Each structure stands twice: as structure tokens, then as C-alpha cells.
Amino acid sequence: MNTAAAAAADLPRRAASPRLLRGWRYVRLTSHIIRGVLTVALVYPFSAEPTHRRLRQRWSQGLLRLLGIRLQAEGVPIEPGCMLVANHISWVDIFVINALAPASFVSKAEVRNWPIIGWLAAKNGTIFLRRGSRGHAKIINDETAALLDAGRNVAIFPEGTTTDGSHVLNFHAALLQPAIAAGHAVQPVALSYHAADGSFSRAAAYDGDLSLGQCIANIIAEREIIARVQAEKPMPTGEGTDRRTLAKSAREAIVGLL
Numbered sequence: 001m002n003t004a005a006a007a008a009a010d011l012p013r014r015a016a017s018p019r020l021l022r023g024w025r026y027v028r029l030t031s032h033i034i035r036g037v038l039t040v041a042l043v044y045p046f047s048a049e050p051t052h053r054r055l056r057q058r059w060s061q062g063l064l065r066l067l068g069i070r071l072q073a074e075g076v077p078i079e080p081g082c083m084l085v086a087n088h089i090s091w092v093d094i095f096v097i098n099a100l101a102p103a104s105f106v107s108k109a110e111v112r113n114w115p116i117i118g119w120l121a122a123k124n125g126t127i128f129l130r131r132g133s134r135g136h137a138k139i140i141n142d143e144t145a146a147l148l149d150a151g152r153n154v155a156i157f158p159e160g161t162t163t164d165g166s167h168v169l170n171f172h173a174a175l176l177q178p179a180i181a182a183g184h185a186v187q188p189v190a191l192s193y194h195a196a197d198g199s200f201s202r203a204a205a206y207d208g209d210l211s212l213g214q215c216i217a218n219i220i221a222e223r224e225i226i227a228r229v230q231a232e233k234p235m236p237t238g239e240g241t242d243r244r245t246l247a248k249s250a251r252e253a254i255v256g257l258l
Contacts, residue, residue, distance in 0.1 A: 018221070025220045028066040032059075037116065040123045053102040053152075056124055060098035067092070068224050069204070071099055075190075075231040075257065081151045082187040082234050083144070083179035085250045087258075088157035089165040090204040090215065093191055096227045103153035106140070106175065127154070145182035154178075155189075158247060164205040165192055168255050173247035180241045185234035188250045190257035194226040201225060230257040 036059050044052055064071055069092065078084065078101040086093065097103055104125035112118045112128045122128075127143050144154050158171035179186050193204040203222045206215040219225065232253045235246065 018223075021223070022217075022220050025066060025068070029063075029216075029220075032063055032066055033116075035059075036120065040120060044123060052124070056098055057102045060095040060102075063095050064092075064099055064227065067219050068222060069096075069219070070224060070226050071096065072226050072228045073100055073231075074228065076233055078153065078189070078231050079185070079187060079234055080153060081148050082153055082185045083148065083176065084153050084155040084189050085158055085171070085176065085186050085254075086155060086189040086191055087165075087168045087254050088159050088162045089191055089193065090162065090206045091212065092204050092206075092219070092227070093157070094155075096191060096229060097155055097189065100229055101153055103155040104147050106144070106154065106156045125152075141178040141181055144178035145184075148179065148182050148184040158250075162205065162207045164202045164207050165200070166202070168251060168258065171247040171251045173243040176243050176247055176250070180237045180243055180246065183238055185236050186246060186250055187234040188232040188253040188257070190228075190230040190232075190254045192228045192230075192258055194228060195222075196224045196226065198226070232257060 039055055039059070043055065047055075061071075080101075084097065084101075084103055086097065094105055104127055105121075106127045106129055107121060109128045109130040111121055111126070114121075125147075127140055127147075129140050147154050156175045158173075158175045159169040160172050161169070163169060176186060193201050195201045195203075201222070203218045203225055204215070204227070205218075206212065210218075235249060235253075237246065
């Protein structure tokens with residue numbers, strides 16, 4: 001009888017534990033975002049770009065930790081001055097890559113108008129692409145080339161949208177053109193999310209009709225998620241490189257890694 005009573009009394013505590021964990025993560029997430037905004041507003045204006053990248057990397061690593069996401073890097077190291085080509089699963093992908101190798105990301109122009117997020121993205125080197133404008137595409141190519149020439153990484157998600165991580169969509173080859181025009185290598189990066197036992201997890205997926213709030217809730221509900229990053233050797237580009245062939249090769253490399 002005493003054993004049964006003790007077990008019954010322990011049920012509320014065990015039920016409360018996940019709720020407390022989720023609540024604590026939300027509190028820490030809010031605090032972390034505020035810290036990021038203050039850092040960008042108060043520190044960035046008085047520091048150089050290398051400092052910005054280090055701060056971005058540390059902030060991204062801290063974000064993953066408080067969300068219960070453990071970074072697991074495999075394959076070859078990410079090389080500086082490469083265009084990183086990755087499959088796209090979640091908004092977390094950006095911070096997974098930044099936690100490993102801070103990069104500038106190419107994003108749709110609409111993101112620039114998002115409250116707080118758009119401002120933070122702009123201050124952290126995001127390149128905003130206005131689709132359908134040839135003149136703007138040239139500007140994007142020049143910006144990307146300048147970053148790559150400076151030894152910095154530029155990351156793109158050439159699927160153009162997200163999946164649940166169980167498959168990889170075809171790549172939009174035009175997004176690889178800036179690397180080809182500048183003569184810089186393209187490095188495939190395969191992203192995947194797993195449960196603590198190593199099995200596939202879609203908890204981080206931000207696809208379909210899922211809202212950002214629901215996606216965050218799904219991540220926070222998990223005790224631990226493993227974010228696996230597998231990088232392949234950089235693929236050289238140069239005069240005569242066909243972007244469709246390059247895009248196909250990069251996609252095949254990512255599929256092979258996954």
C-alpha cells in the first residue's frame with residue numbers, strides 16, 4: 001500500500017517535470033533573443049566584422065544548447081571562402097551552420113521586413129534576394145563574390161523551401177551562379193535531425209502548414225535533439241562550369257551523405 005501511495009504521489013512531479021522544462025526553455029529563449037538584440041545594437045557598431053562572426057557563433061551555440069539541440073559535426077571541415085550548399089529542414093538550420101562556421105545567408109527579400117528578425121538578419125550579413133529582377137540578381141552576385149573573395153562563407157538552401165528531412169528536393173541551379181562567376185568552390189553540407197537514440201526525428205521540421213510557434217513548441221517539447229552536420233569536399237568551379245551539372249552533383253553528394 002505504501003509503495004502504491006508513493007508511486008501515486010510521484011505522478012504529479014513526473015508530469016510536471018516536462019512542463020517545467022518547457023517553461024524554463026521559453027524563458028531562456030526570450031532572454032537569449034533580447035541579449036542578441038542588445039548585442040547587435042550596442043556592440044556591433046563599435047566592433048569589426050571578425051568580432052561579429054565570433055559573437056554570432058557563440059550566440060548560435062547558446063541558442064542550440066538552450067533548445068536542447070546537440071551539434072554533431074561529421075565529414076570534412078568547412079573551408080573558408082566557399083559557398084555552402086545545404087538541404088533545408090528548419091529555421092534552426094541557420095543557427096546550426098552558424099554554430100559551426102559563421103556564414104552569410106541568402107534569403108528572400110520579404111524577410112527584411114519581418115519585425116526584429118529582418119533587422120537582426122540584415123545586421124548579420126544576410127543577402128536579400130529579390131526574385132524575378134535581373135538587375136538585382138547582378139547586385140546579389142557582386143555582394144556574394146565580395147564576401148567569398150574576403151574568405152567568408154556564403155550559405156544557400158537551393159531547394160527553395162523546407163522539407164521534413166526525409167528527402168531532398170531538386171536544387172535551383174541559378175542560386176549557385178555567384179560562386180561560379182567568382183570562381184569559388186561550392187561545398188555540400190547535409191543537415192539532419194535525430195532523437196537521442198540516433199533515429200530520424202522531424203521535431204525540428206518547419207514545413208507544410210506548420211507555424212513558427214508550433215515548430216518552436218515541437219523543438220522545446222523534446223528533451224534532446226541531435227543536429228547532424230555532414231560536409232563533403234568542396235567542388236571547384238571555374239570558367240565553363242555548368243551550373244545545372246554543379247547543382248545536380250551537389251544534391252547527389254548531400255543525398256549520399258544522408
